[in-house]
Each structure stands twice: as structure tokens, then as C-alpha cells.
Amino acid sequence: MAINEEEVEKFLRVVEEGKEAKASTKLFKALKKASGAVSVAIEFSRHPNADDGALHGVEFRQFSLKMRREKAGAIFVNADSKSGLQDCEKFVEEQLSAKGSFPGPLPVVRTGEVTSSRQVAEAKAAGVEGVLVPMSSASLEEVKKACSALGIEVLTLVRSKEECESAVASGSKIICVEAATVEEATAIRELIPKDCAAVACLNSRMSGAPEDVFSALKDENAEIEMLKFASALKPAFNAIIAQKAVLSVTHRGETFFGSWLLESLLSKKSGMGPVEAIGFTTTGVDKYGADLGQYQGLQ
């Protein structure tokens, strides 16, 4: 399966015509739930050493289905690798198989470097609903224009207060905040108005690979930075995107980590210590250990 070149050319001509497509709000609504509950998106970011793809996409379908059943708000797919676009396409295809049923298809977002209208046309051909582009990108205007011609929702990535102000001023509706500290993330978040979707980036790997996080969780006194970060972000934002949550769909340790993060971030538990307060459980840890005695992380 490969992206249809004729379709890409057709989309590029649509971009050149310069008309705006009917704006979609599917992704916006998936990231800013009407109920006010936090939405959690999981990013698949293919590791160069992963052997994904050798098995006719069965694992992609299983993981994609799992994300829908476990109530993710969206799936983010990093398209930086050689097969990034095909990865987007595989997720889209599986999600569309749920059309008309409940839960319905999750929107797929293309992440990774995007610098041209052609890449947006390719993303459209892969069927994604959204494209993520940094406010600092030199190609921001070109990418935004292509997205609006093709009916793709733009997620603007901001890394400072200044960038956030510019994003708001230029009419961005979905704003992703990436910051190194909780204080910074919260200060930037305050600049996002109510009619926007405020999305927080969580670096799922900031405390190491899954096995590091799970082994640290066994120690009650361990400081797990990623969990503290997540619990502080959750009440302030409409959605959390767990960046690089899953590096391989053929690696059970990776998909397990994605599910565990999703379940923990969606949990409504409160009134306990900082880790339990957002429902991060240690129950998965032994299951993980038992299942994955031979597991070697991807770093």
C-alpha cells in the first residue's frame, strides 16, 4: 500500500486554486470534549530499530482498535520515518472501519516535520484529520494555507508565551503547549482563550523507557517526574498528548505502556497522593513484568 500519487497531485491543484474548504471541527471536538472531561491522545512514533510492518499490518490494526476501545481522543502518528505516511494510512484505514459503530473512528493527526504544501497533500491522501505544525516553522503560512484548502485541522505547537500570543492572534483554534517545566506550561496555558482547545504535551519518555518507569513505580518513594508532570497538567488542559508513547506496535512492552498511560490519564480518581491522584496504577507493573520477562526496551 502506498500513497496514491494522482490523488496527491489532485490535492495540490486544490491548494493552488486557493479556495478554502469547509472547515472541519472533528478533531477540535475530540480534543475538547463537550463533557469537560480531559481527552487523551497517544502518539505512535516509529523507532528505527522496530521491526514493525513485517506482519501485514495486523499489529497496527490491533493497536488502533485498542486505542478506540480504551477511549483515546485521537491518535497522533509521527511521520518523520520513511514509512511515516503509510503508518498514518494504516491507522486511518482501521479507524474508518468503525464508521457507524460505537465508539466511532478516532481522528488521526500527522506529527513530525512538515514544510510544504506537498506534504500536506500527502497527509490528506493518507486520510488524516489534523496536521501539527510549530509556530516557529518557516513554512507555517504555506502549511496552514494548504490545510485550510484541504479541510485539515491545524494544531499549532507553541513553546513560549510569545509564540502562544502569536498563535492566538492569528486565529489558531487548537494550541499544543510544549514546555520543559510544569510552571512554564501553565503560564503559557493561561494565554489560551476559552474558545480554543488547549493541549498539553507530555514527554512520555522523560523518566526513561517503560521498564524504567514501571520498575521505579514499585518503589513507593520514587520520584517519577513524568507522573508528576502529567498529574499537574491534567486539570489545566482540555487534552494531553502523550508524545512518543508507543515506539512500536509489534513490541508488547510498548503497546502496554501506551494503554497504561491512556488508562491512567483518563482515570477520574482523586484525593490520594500525587501519583495515585490521577489514577496512575501500579497494578500493571507486575502484569507487565510477568508478560514481558524478556522485554528489552527501545531507546
Ligand SMILES: O=P(O)(O)OC[C@@H](O)[C@@H](O)c1c[nH]c2ccccc12
Ligand atoms: O520542531 P520540528 O522538528 O519541526 O517538529 C515539531 C513537532 O512535529 C515535534 O516536536 C513533535 C513530534 N511529535 C509531536 C507530538 C506532539 C507535539 C510535538 C511533536
